[in-house]
Amino acid sequence: MPDSKPKPAEAPAKILRRSSLPTLADVAREAGVSKMAASSALNGGQNSARVSAETRERVLAAAQRLQYRPNANALALTSRRTNAIGFITTLMGKDPNAYFLEVFGGVIQGAMATQQTTAVFTLSSWDEAPTRIPALCDGRVDGLIVLAPRLEDDGQAWLPQHTPMVSVHASGSWRAGGVNFETDDEAGAYEMVRQMFALGHRRILHVGGPAGYPSADSRANGYLRAHADAGVALPPDHVLRVPFTTEGGREAMQAWLQRHRGQPLPEAVFGGSDAIAIGCMEALVARGLNVPRDISVVGFDHTLLARTLQMAAVRQPLHEMGHQAVEVLVQLIEASRRDEAYAGPSNIVLLPETVAGRTLTEARQAPLLIS
Amino acid sequence: MPDSKPKPAEAPAKILRRSSLPTLADVAREAGVSKMAASSALNGGQNSARVSAETRERVLAAAQRLQYRPNANALALTSRRTNAIGFITTLMGKDPNAYFLEVFGGVIQGAMATQQTTAVFTLSSWDEAPTRIPALCDGRVDGLIVLAPRLEDDGQAWLPQHTPMVSVHASGSWRAGGVNFETDDEAGAYEMVRQMFALGHRRILHVGGPAGYPSADSRANGYLRAHADAGVALPPDHVLRVPFTTEGGREAMQAWLQRHRGQPLPEAVFGGSDAIAIGCMEALVARGLNVPRDISVVGFDHTLLARTLQMAAVRQPLHEMGHQAVEVLVQLIEASRRDEAYAGPSNIVLLPETVAGRTLTEARQAPLLIS
């Protein structure tokens, strides 16, 4: 074997690096053995009879010296697996959103647990999905997790059939991909309102998310059903639908208070999301009201925002969803690799739970009037 | 052209996929041409004379039919570039943190701008760095961004020399990697306190981060220097050092108020981070005080939390740091590829700015007493 290749000079102090990673061939040369010997010395078990202890020693030393790492791409090419999963989401504008963060945390954790790495791919809009998603199914990851896709069609026509996929909160028709995770929003809202009734609240203002969003609609439905089941009459103009933002909640609340001056203040506000609830709180506080002494406020999702404020809220198990999504995805990947069908359910519904917080207390006895 | 290949039956309800991606060979076979012809038909410009228009047509159609995508690993192996960057951070416990989210948003954006994808790697502690980071330098990414590394040594001994690296807020000695980004915390704190003085505040309580953290120390120093420069005497017991958490701020604030009962309430609180400031606000509000009517509160970082609450704060340009980190990393990668030295500075200091918010107003005239 020709040994003419010049040994790389010691890297100077400036930021100048070898342009390429050391290869197995480098290690073998350094150790004076064949690539094969080097490979088995590095991979074989401690007691593999493949190489002599002396050779292994030399190879290991050489690898160490060169800071050798087997090339991930070569490995992936041969083994047909990357041990990486992709996480697709729409870009959170300049402002990151807490919802993404929660699920992402779960994904990261799930990935760690299953020894995978996570690659994040962002779309600027779901309109890009039909072109961008297929492009990501090129062997760079073993499978994909798609966060809250919102599409016109069901993806049957353009979704590659060869990359396992799990969606979280897929809306509408998207189901072609594989397994989907969702939350029983209706039940969560129902339970929260039920508990608020138990605390003596009767006039609960619902400031929900935009009409047309499945999750927002479900939450509003749960709110309504709780009233019906409890036999509590719904006061007029007590369901608002606003964008899923702090501003949405704040402005709607301000306008509502303005509109209902002189009338009794509701005992509580049920926000359609944490952000909405926070916006409502701000409007209430700005008006000199005290939460929860004068009025209770609860949110939905119980994201970082709610936790930081110790706000009562319906908790969506976002973290768990991310975590479980990875686990299911890994099963899909395994099944796919063996050309087997995946046996589990294709739609997994997780249950939300209510979380107490400083913003929700018993309803006050004497009703206040809106000033 | 053999058309005998069984058309994949309409995917049954069960989730069963081809275990492998279609390859160039598949496309060539489907189109009845050689791999070579297929390759040039797919890659050559529209008017490349390499293949006939008719052949190109056939190949393109076949590729479409098979949903063919060139294998990313094979490409990476040949081209020695993955167009991916890695982002290394310590795992945010179960609770994700807003700091990470900000920087990450910038990284994602920078990656989109430079057509890179981002892989996220999490360590459970920086102790793992010497073993885990080298393992990530295996060609799976073209370079690495390391978020807030906190290490004993400088990494010289174990950091691979062959993977370009950029750090953000590297603490202490880590500098071996390449370029580092940091914020001038001292200047940010100084400026904020100066502005508070201008609003009439004189007794400002600083609830800072833990002693020993460079950023926390710098902020405290800025606070002190502002006092010195303005000739404002520092009241006793007006600098606290607590963990960078809401609880840290809340508990410290509670205890402090308890400790100083009957004494005049400070006109303002300067939190060492957003979370700390929020904790302080909670403690103040719990005591029946109104922010900012009775007392102003400002934070540091101006993360999502601060923005949501419209809290005044020193804004660290975290998003920009992430974004710029990618840009610099790409330059390092390019330099490395050409075996050139990187010319730019190895430490980049960004300036923070103050952001107004609802929690900071002019100091009240009549001092309150702590009840």
Next chain:
DNA sequence: GTGAAAGCGCTAACAC
């Protein structure tokens, strides 16, 4: 205009 061959870095399957 088209095809065959070599090689990217690696491992599994065979010689010796």
Next chain:
DNA sequence: GTGTTAGCGCTTTCAC
């Protein structure tokens, strides 16, 4: 125990 070969999917020579 050690070396050689082939092949993962692709592109880049180089022949035809």
